[in-house]
Amino acid sequence: MGIISSRRRRSRLAPELDDQDLGKLLKYLLATTRSGTIAMTDLCVAQVSRLLERDPGDWDRRAHRMGVLADFLAGSHLPRSWATREPHNANALVLYAWSEVARARSQGSLEDAAVIDSCLRAAELAPEDPTPWVVILGAARLERWEQPQMFRVWNEVLARDRWNREAYLNMLGYLTPEEAGSRIQVLDFVDALCARMPADVPCAATELTAQVFQYHSILGRGGFEALVARNHWSQVMAAQALDRVAHTWVQPGLLRHARALADLNILAYALMAADRRHEARAALEALGGVVAPWPWQAGGDPLTEFEQAQRRAGL
Structure with missing residues (x-):
């Protein structure tokens, strides 16, 4: 990743995270749109195409750039x-x-049935690329595919990219009670992953993300449960998920995948929710002010929530 210097910087939403080439392209596309030129000129396409052709075989970086675009x-x-x-x-x-x-x-639903066909054609054109299958997972979640179908697509991704971050997070979301699974299935999925996952792979935040999902579910119930939702982080599994990464992820050079700063945002958010402010401070400093909307947006404006967390952590 190249963890950003801990010198405090002005907080900012940066979908590109620390990908400078992607950031430059987003600024170009935004300027083109603001100037009144519809962003579908040959030059815009050429710029997008050029970026997506870089770093061939780096499926993690490719998924990050493709998803942000x-x-x-x-x-x-x-x-x-x-x-x-x-x-x-x-x-x-x-x-x-x-x-x-x-x-x-x-919008809540997938209107264009050609999406799956486009992915399948792309998979034929680039059979080694996991990204078309990742997109099929996203579409299948929206269409509530049956689990055997989902796991077939999931296996296509893993055959090409064993630790694909987007694939794990898509399956995690699909298996939640809010979609097509249950709490038990989420636990089994996370346990199976943690049993064999190296500490620094792109999908390293899957376990902590599952805990944030559950925390948000408790908040969403309202009433007394929401008032005591912080107790979730004192439960054994949630506390252990934080303990495993609170001191390692902030070490320079450990996390090098494309969305490492997004994962550090998850860590900082969870540590603040657990009232572990001293540990959260290290994560917030490592971010250098780069804010990912999720999960901060669960409490309101993500920038406001992030800056309040900085103040509460003593930054």
Whole structure:
């Protein structure tokens, strides 16, 4: 990752995290949109294509860039236009499909049935790439596929990228009681992962993410349960999940995957929720002011929540 210097910087939402090339592209696309030029010109497509062609074989970095661009372009015609013009370009097909999934998340349903077909065509064009299968997982969650179907797609991802962060988080979300699973299935999934997962892989935050999901579920119930939700972090499994990573993730050089700063945001949030402020301070300092919307947005505006956490931690 290259952990950012602990020198305090102004907090800011940065979907690119510490990916400077992605950040430059997002600024370019935003400036193009603000200038009144529809972001589907040949130059825009060329810029996007150039970035996605970098770092071949780095599936973790590719998924990060593709996911951020898909979220950014979900309301744009660029992905569909590019995929239509270049139907044999795997990058164009995957970006289009992922942007449709991103749009569907906000709308609640997947409107374009061609999304799965686009991913399957991309998988044929780039059979070694796990990303099309990751996008199928996202689409399948929205469509509530049966578990045998989901696990078949899941196995396609793992055959290409054993520790794919997006795949693990998609399956974790799918297995929650709020979607198609149960609390027991979440525990079994996390236990099986932790039993064989190295400490520094891209999906390292799966266990802690599961605990944040459960914490948010308790808050969502309201009433007395929400008032004592902090007690969740004193439970054995939640406390152990924090203990395992609170002092290691903040060490420079340990986390080097593309979304390491997003995982540090999860850690800082969970430590503050558990009132472990001294440990949270180290995580907040390591972030250098880079804020990921989730999970801070659960309490309101993510920047405001993050800055309040900084103050409470004594920064």
